[in-house]
Structures are given as structure tokens and as C-alpha cells.
Amino acid sequence: MSVSGNILINGKWLTGRGNNFKGNSPVTGEQSAEDFSCADNEQLENAVDAASQAFTSYSQNSDAQKAFFLRTIAEQLESIRPQIVARATWETALPEMRINGELGRTIGQLNMFAQLLDKGDWKRPVIDEAQPNRQPLPKPDLRLTQVPLGPVVVFSASNFPLAFSVAGGDTASALAAGCPVIVKTHSAHPGTSELVAGAIANAIKKCDLPAGVFAMLHGSGRIIGSALVKHPQIKAVGFTGSVAGGRALYDIAVSRPEPIPFFGELGSTNPVFLLPESLESNAEQIAESFLASLMMGVGQFCTSPGMLIAVKGPALNRLLASLAEKAPALAAGTMLTAGICDSYNKHCAERDAIGSLKIVAKGLNANSSANQAQVALYSIDANDYLEQLALEEEVFGPSTLVIGCDDQAQLIDVANSMKGHLTAAIFASEQDQQLAVQLLPTLQQRIGRVLFDAYGTGVELSSAMSHGGPYPSSSAGQSTSVGTRAIERFTRPLCYQNTPDALLPVELKNANPNGIMRLVNDRWSDQAID
């Protein structure tokens, strides 16, 4: 599996006719041997045309055919695991164990959607049978299912070069839904992207699917990314990245003559609420577990805990002392790109200069030539914080703000001041439950996932997962980008009225040959209809 630097359009590896760029190691600055080539507009048109044509047949594939395709991609990825791991570690500075785990997760996502397709109930079939004798008017036969939207553009994220990238959750869920995918790669891991795209291309051949089902384009977000989102044949977008970048593309998606859904996972600071009794009992253990969560991926997880909120007093002082003791020994870590590292340093420098912020602790010094980030922990009085709500914005990297409240009422005030976040954690002992009950309604308005005595880092693959939340944590807070429900983003409802059984999709046929759970005349049933 060598890396060519090419782009993949309609099953062909082509030299992009746009600019060239090099991959690089963020640790050493060493550049890739290969030149990676960006698509030009004509190549983009070709990719979209191929996707549109492929949609006509791919959207009619059975769930079994799509499940086989997803499993074949998973196998193809597994078969080149050593190459992917080697390239991804070099391109991202993430350790081998992490990349190996992330590849396992990526394969797991593909298999999870394959299993969902096996079960067949993901289209939420509903049948209301006709009542020809109803008065004053007969009731028609109505049957509801979901259909795929059309070709989807997926923007790769920098921070999960496999699980939220070329064959990541957006791609897996869109392909599972029946939508062709065009990936706009992230420039931070082009070689990894090509290897993964190669695995998908091989799977397409093995499954004898139209080549246009998948394309991979290198190119800048402003040029190729914007043009893809604008293209009339594109019907939805999946994105993981910054608020600024995501909002710019969202604005394009909703300004089209035909607006399209933009599923953007943007920024989140993931507040952690330390309730009094729990903090009193566990201040030191919380300091330890919190730092472990913060250090995951050099603080570059979208669920990284960026705020700790507690009532001031001896227990919080113990936590702060424990952080001040432990943090100085924490190693600096290389960030994903030089640009991300620069941005982190700029944010920390800004925080260093804010008078109302105290530095709780900093980690070991960073080697800036290796694009390293130094851990930076700050504290602030809630009265000051509530005057500077811009501090709620995500600082991407290993930094956290501890907010000390006068009392429990102010802790609720801080929660009430918040915008949307992917997660919020509540550390609560049994004696804290009354305060937790007060806190939950405000979190219910602002948070995608509420955790007890745990941190948001580590997003389980599960039918019960939701990864999303009110803006700005997501541009589409009514959806999730992780878990089985992610497939629903790329579908819409279609109702069939008085339709001959022979013309109905399999999940709506009377015989229910796949034994799918359906809502039939408002009762759940996995049986056939007589």
C-alpha cells in the first residue's frame, strides 16, 4: 500500500489539477515524500456527477447489500492495519496505541451500522391499514418509511484521523443510509486518508457497486469545501471541526437556492459540575481522574473537560491544591498541527493576561519546535466569570477553567448562563441529589449528554448514545453524529398511500419477510399482516 498523493474520483486515482501540498510530521516538521494534489473544479464536478449517478442504483440496494459493503470496508481496513497505523502516527503525533484503538473503533462503527441494517427496523416502518367503511370518509392505507437524501459531503476532522475522517462515523452512517459519499479530506493526515480511501475503493470493487458511491478529494475548505457544499446535487453535509469553519460552511448550506441540512459538530467546553458532598469526599480523586480525562489526546477530544464548576470553600481548595501539585509534572504533548498548536498558545497567552484569571498550574514546558502544548489550568471567581461569558468558548487543547461559586444558587446561575455543549458531567454523592435535581432542568436545555461521576471523553458506540447538543456544540442539535441514530441524519420520511404490495419496499410489505418490528395500527408488531 504505497501512497500516491492522488485523489479518488469515480474509482480512478487521479492527480489533482489544483495546488499541491505535502504531508508532515508535527513532531519533527519532516515533510512527506509525496506531493498531495488538490482537486480542481472540473474534477469536483466529475466526482459529484458520479455520486449522483451512483445514487440512483445505490439508493435501491437492499439493507443486506449495504451491510455486506460496510463489512467489506471494515475487512479491507483491517487488512492494512500496519500501514494505516504507521502513517497516522507519523502524520498526527498520536501514539500507536491510540491509533490502533481508533482504527478498532472505526471498524466497529462500520460493523455497528451493518448490524443495524441486519435488524432492519432503522427505517422506523409504520403501517396504518385502510378502513374502507369509516364514516364519513374511508381511511386510506398509509405506510411510512425512510429514504436516503442523496449524495453527501463529509468533511474529515483533524482530531480523529480515522473515526471522524474518511471512513469515520459520518461516512459509515451515510453509506448505511444509502447515500454516496464525497470526502473532503483534512490536510493534517492526507496519507492516512488515501490509505483508508483505498480500502473503501477496494470494497466497492469487491461488492460490484458503482464506483461513484465514494470519492476522496484533497483541497482547501474555502475553495473545494465551499464548492462541494454549494453544489446542487449535494443533499447533506457531515462536518466535525471548529465553530468558525463549520459556521462558514453552514451559512453556505442554508443559503443555497435549495438549502440542505448541515450536520456540523462544532465546539464544546463540556462543563463539569462538582457538587458539594461529592467534592468534599473525593477532591483528590477527582483531581486525578479529571487530569487523566483532560490529557486524552493532548486535550484534543471534542468532549475534553474545559470547565470545572464548584462552590468555593475548603473542598474546592483541596481540589485546587491537588491540581497545583499534580499538573506541573504533566508532560507537554505534540498537537495535531502547527496551526492548532499556535492557536492553543495564543488562547493561553490571552488567559494569562486576564486579570481575573488565576493560574492554578501549568504542566511541563513545551518544546515549541515539536508543536507541543503545555497543560494550563486557570481559576476564576464566578462573579467575574459571569461578566466575561466569552470564557465559555472552547480552547482546543489541554486547558481548563475552574469556576468558584459563592453558593449553590450561583452554581445554578453559571449553568443557566451557558450555551450548548456536547456533554456535562455531574459529580454527585447521594446527599447531592437535591442539587442535582435543580441542575438537571437547565442542563436539559443546553447539553447533549449528561454524565454522572464520569467525564465525557470516551464516546461509546451504542444505540443509546447521543453526540451533539444545542448550538454551538452542534449546528444540528436534533441529531447525533455517534451511535446508530446517526444514520437518520441522511434520510427523510416517505409515505406510501394505497400502494400495491408489490411496489412497496420490503419493510412495508404485508408479509414482513424480515420480521422487522413495526408500528402497525398504532401497536408494535414484528409479525406479518394478514
Add this chain to the structure above:
Amino acid sequence: MSVSGNILINGKWLTGRGNNFKGNSPVTGEQSAEDFSCADNEQLENAVDAASQAFTSYSQNSDAQKAFFLRTIAEQLESIRPQIVARATWETALPEMRINGELGRTIGQLNMFAQLLDKGDWKRPVIDEAQPNRQPLPKPDLRLTQVPLGPVVVFSASNFPLAFSVAGGDTASALAAGCPVIVKTHSAHPGTSELVAGAIANAIKKCDLPAGVFAMLHGSGRIIGSALVKHPQIKAVGFTGSVAGGRALYDIAVSRPEPIPFFGELGSTNPVFLLPESLESNAEQIAESFLASLMMGVGQFCTSPGMLIAVKGPALNRLLASLAEKAPALAAGTMLTAGICDSYNKHCAERDAIGSLKIVAKGLNANSSANQAQVALYSIDANDYLEQLALEEEVFGPSTLVIGCDDQAQLIDVANSMKGHLTAAIFASEQDQQLAVQLLPTLQQRIGRVLFDAYGTGVELSSAMSHGGPYPSSSAGQSTSVGTRAIERFTRPLCYQNTPDALLPVELKNANPNGIMRLVNDRWSDQAID
């Protein structure tokens, strides 16, 4: 139940401090005795503040409490049926039987959502239990449900003064979801709006709910409507109306610092495909049933059939002859407003002047002083149509375009040229099924509801209904505005991780006291968890 002309804010009937306007009868031009007063910005702020405050408690109400509220609104509406019918017929020119039926439907919608709340599974609860011994990492306990978004603005439609207005489907589904509602009324039926709002206000008192759960404001779309959509405390919008008006408000909703979902049901022409064998067998019957569908509500149904597509030949000629024979006897009918009538006449005059369009027939002459619309049927050759795709746009009123295709392939071409529509009808005999199979994939990409041997007019209240479709038929084609699933528009997912049972909402508790159907460890179950 007298009509005051006031607006309703936080349970109080107030004189709006904006402009005044009169209601009127579109038949006679007679003006209402009352002055209706529009809200000013301060009153709007008060309504939104009250809704925000009410949300905190209302969102925590049980499904049983909300169901009781919806049923109480239904009872209150029933108790003033004569007043509503008298006022609505005078304000809209719609006949008494229709308004009586529409009030029944409106009451039916409220009861439908109450029944959905009784069942309790509308939040789609999912539980994945913890696996503390899983390797390499324990699996946490994850539980997924839906929570309401926050205060919702509902824009009333002109064409269904009850079912898509003050206590219509948007309001019913938002209240069912747990969201307070602020209605921006339609100026075409302000007295009806006040009567219905009075019924809701009475129900709020009887149910001892916070008065801010519902408000009704008169005002212009450009001023009060825009300001409501812009307001940061508003979290979603329901709208039924024109593409132009809806798109203007959509643009505001998505341009906010925090964009919000805009559920707009906009324009649809609802193509009817007459397949050859069916047309051959039934040309005359189709002409008759088609005209009956077209004439419903003077062509002012959102699902009114605005296009007939068939292959040219003797059978189509029989249909055209039958239309030409029957249509001239069709009575002109008064439209909802003078503005709608003017717009209809303008569109018809444009079509009269297009050289490639032939006039098949016109109905009886209209009395313009009574704002009457004359039925207008046109035909065009598909080759000409495909050069003038602007003809696809909805003409609101009793007008239809018959498109004659050279052959079956061109009929598919016409389908492929289409944008989104709420419905498409296919008239097909058994011998037409092969062509229907070719047609369905293209409709699957463009249509919200596909009907066989029936017209889209008449949107059943059903769990299997979908009323929506790709743009421009809806600005949110992944949702429906009719049927039980409409409730999902006003909710978003919330995941609970490792949460004490006592703090979980009832649908996620182990005991499952309401016996709700849930997905538990990826299996459907209505049982408790041990």
C-alpha cells in the same frame, strides 16, 4: 364569546400598541366591527419572557399532564363551536360544512397527540445497560430520550384557519412536546384566531399551567414575525405559507447567532402521473375525480393537484375532452383574501399569454368584487415544458397544467426535472406496474407522499402520515407537519450516562412503570429491567 380585537400575552388580553387593522369578509368586503391591534416590540418581549419562564416548569410536566391539557383545549374548542364556525366562515368564505369539518380535525389533532402522550413511547427511549466487566474498558450505562427545545413560534396559515392556525397541528405538537407556543396570527382570520386563543387560555387556567405557555400576537410578518424568529429565547419555528414568505423567515432563523430549526411548509404543485393503461381505462372517471380534488377549498389546499402528466395519444385526448366538457360548468369560488385572489388572477393572466400553453378550459366567470377565482386548466407539450421549468412553481388556486409527453421515457424525464413536492399521485393499472417501478425511484428523491389512484388532497391524521418533502415543499424535509411524528420537530435527543435511577425521567427508569416500549440492549421490550 365576543371578540375584543386584543392580543393575548401571559394570560392577559391587551390592546396591542402597534397598528390596528380590521377583519373582513372576502365575499362582501364588509369590515369587522372590531379593531384588531398589533403587538409592539415591548409586548413581544413580554410574550417571549413569559414563554421562557413558563418553559422551565412546563417542560417538566408529565405526559399525563400535557395530555390532559390538550384534551381540555379540545373541549374548550368544542364548547364554542357555533361561534368559531360563524366567525370563520365569515372571515374566510369557506363553507360551513368545511369549517365544521376542519374544527373536528383540529380537535382530532389535539386528541391524537394526547393519545400519543398516553402511550408514552414517542420519546423513543433506548437503554444500553452497563457492562462493568467489558474489556479493555467497562461499558457505561447509557439511556436516550427526547427533550423539548424551548419556546416555539407558530405562524398561522391562511388556508386552514383552524387546522393549521392558532390551535392547529404546529401548536398541538409543540405543546405536546413540552414547548410553550407564541402564535403569530394570520390577518385573514383574526376573529377566529381570538376565539381559538380564548379556548386555549381557558384550558391553561383549568389545568393550572403557567400563563406564559401560550400567547397570541397580531402583527405583520415583516415586523412582528421577523422579530419573533430573531429572538434569542425562541428555539424553533413552525410555519405554513408561501415559498417567498417562508424563505424570508427561514433566512432569518438560520442567520441568527444561534441558528434554530425552521419547520416551514411552503409550496407544492403535487404532480399527478397518469400511466397509459390506467388512463386508457379511466380517462373520463379521472377527469371527474381530478376536478373534484382541484375544487376542494377553491384550489387552496397545499396538496391541490397542479400538474397532470401523461403520454400523448387518444387516451389523453379523451381526458382533455372530458375536462373541456366539464370545467366550463364549474362555479367560481371566493378565495381567502383579496391579495390571494389578485395573485391567482395575475398567474392565470401570465399563463394565458404564454404561447406554448393552450387553454383546455376555464370555469364559469368570476365575480371579481367577491374575490372569486375562475377555474383555469392549461395544457403544454412536454418538450416545451422542459424548456420552461418555472411552470413547475405552485399557482395557489384552482388551476392545473396538463403535460403531454411523447412517450414513457419523456414522462420519466419530466419527473426527473422536478423539485420537491408534498405529494405525487400515480394512476396505474396492473399493466402499468413496470412503468410505476421506473417512476418510483425518481419520486423517492422528490416527494413526501406517493399515492396510488388517489389525490393528495385530504391529509389523514395518522402515525404513518408524512406531510412534508424536499425543498421547496418544505424547508425541513426530514420532518412532517401532520401526523404523530410532527411532535419530534420540537424535541432533541438527550443521553443520560451512569445516572442514578431516581434522577432519570420516567421513560428511562428501570421499573418502566408506564409499560413503555423501549429498545433495551438492542431488543424491543415493554418490560421493566431487573
